[in-house]
Amino acid sequence: MDAHRKRILIYRIGSLGDTIIALPVFNKVREVFPNADITLLTNRPIVSKAPALESVLGSHHYFDRVINYPSGTRSPQVLYAVWKEIRAQKIDIVINLATTRILKNLRSTKLAVLRDNLFFRSAGVSKLIGFPSLRIDYELTIDQETGDFEWEAKRLARRLETLGPIDLQNSFYWDMHFNDEEILSASQVLEKCLPGKPIIAASVGTKRQSNDWEQENWISFFKGLKLQYPDWQLVMVGSPEEADRSDKCIEAWGGTGINLCGKTLPRVSGTVLQKARIFIGHDSGPMHLAAAVGVPCVAIYSARNFPGQWYPRDNSNKIIYHKTDCAGCGLEVCIVQQKKCILSITVNEVLSAVAETLNNTEANYSY
Known part of the structure; x- marks a missing residue:
């Protein structure tokens, strides 16, 4: 692998709808890092109705490989195997697209985010993008423009604003890059x-x-x-x-x-x-x-x-x-x-x- 080629890991869990909502930021990552080697860290869906995230994105544009883990696992052996695989990839940047949910309270939620942060840093990653830092990253907030709760696609784009603006009205960011075989x-x-x-x-x-x-x-x-x-x-x-x-x-x-x-x-x-x-x-x-x-x-x-x-x-x-x-x-x-x-x-x-x-x-x- 080219020594100057960025090694990026994108962390996103969910299935079809969750993946589509995150599509603009997946396209933004590829726009900002067109030549990056991208690893996708995601969960295996529990129910057969839910397609795997990688089957929604396809493998030709958004990522180079996938690390899967069972949904909701707490197995030390499984988590250690994932940790080893991430460390072996020598990841430069982790981009966190995981949906942050309030658990029992705000403190427990922040501790869960801190745990994820430490997990990736211990695997040798020096730069983390998209991790919640403000209260509005943890809690549902009212969008002043619409009067409704903040749209999930907008919330993800806001958390990744360090990569640059994402115009959610622009079809470019919703392009699924279908190939000739799929068409x-x-x-x-x-x-x-x-x-x-x-x-x-x-x-x-x-x-x-x-x-x-x-x-x-x-x-x-x-x-x-x-x-x-x-x-x-x-x-x-x-x-x-x-x-x-x-x-x-x-x-x-x-x-x-x-x-x-x-x-x-x-x-x-x-x-x-x-x-x-x-x-x-x-x-x-x-x-x-x-x-x-x-x-x-x-x-x-x-x-x-x-x-x-x-x-x-x-x-x-x-x-x-x-x-x-x-x-x-x-x-x-x-x-x-x-x-x-x-x-x-x-x-x-x-x-x-x-x-x-x-x-x-x-x-x-x-x-």
């Missing part, structure tokens, strides 16, 4: 689509019970959508576990849609989504992927997170979010309140949001 694969899976007929893309899956709008609503929605757009084509994307539910939605649509759940890798799904006029789905990884590639989204949100924090890229999306008195609960499973936030969203409300979104973007398309 060809997308064309092949869409061969059954009729030329000239616009495509609606959708995903009805979610990792969390609390984010699920539920099957009955989706079935009613697709029946209504077909009446509004009878000549359009439907393409469903998602994980293998979501294939059966997607089949039922296609049946409600009229039986002529394409179900790609479990059949395409995340990056091929991204190139497929580029062909769509609109995307409809939960607060989910596929929704963030669609927004990243520039497709207007109608996104159905629960109130488990506060408004704004995990919204998708761009202002052309229609976010359907009902703020309830229990908003910000962070629940994976909602039993007591019976998901009153997301289940108060009606089928007609979503159908209206689709019509409004398509009307707003009509001028950008030609038939």
Whole structure:
């Protein structure tokens, strides 16, 4: 390896949606260090619905190798093996993109960050970028421009401002750098689509019970959508576990849609989504992927997170979010309140949001 070539380690955990939100800073790192040797330190997803971070980024642009570790591990043997591997790489810079969460209290959270800091320094790293230092790095804060809680993409960009400004409205920073093979694969899976007929893309899956709008609503929605757009084509994307539910939605649509759940890798799904006029789905990884590639989204949100924090890229999306008195609960499973936030969203409300979104973007398309 060239002695003058920077050796960088990027630390980021999460799956599809978490990776897409961090995409601008991944692109910024490569912009600032175009010739760097980059190691990606990330976790292996616990559930099969969650694709590995490296499968979202692809290996040709953002990193040269990956160090994986099991999610939430506390095994000294595993951590020591990771430490040895990092030390062997002789890393110059660690860039921390890990999402900082308040644990029991602010003190315990700062101690956890200090632990990570010492871990990397003991592995021989002299320069650390992106580690929380201010209170606003640890706690959710109100964005004065929007009045909502700070958008996660903006928070990450702020923490890495030492690398230079990141314009989150600039498509350059959301570019996924699809290769020719991925583009060809997308064309092949869409061969059954009729030329000239616009495509609606959708995903009805979610990792969390609390984010699920539920099957009955989706079935009613697709029946209504077909009446509004009878000549359009439907393409469903998602994980293998979501294939059966997607089949039922296609049946409600009229039986002529394409179900790609479990059949395409995340990056091929991204190139497929580029062909769509609109995307409809939960607060989910596929929704963030669609927004990243520039497709207007109608996104159905629960109130488990506060408004704004995990919204998708761009202002052309229609976010359907009902703020309830229990908003910000962070629940994976909602039993007591019976998901009153997301289940108060009606089928007609979503159908209206689709019509409004398509009307707003009509001028950008030609038939």
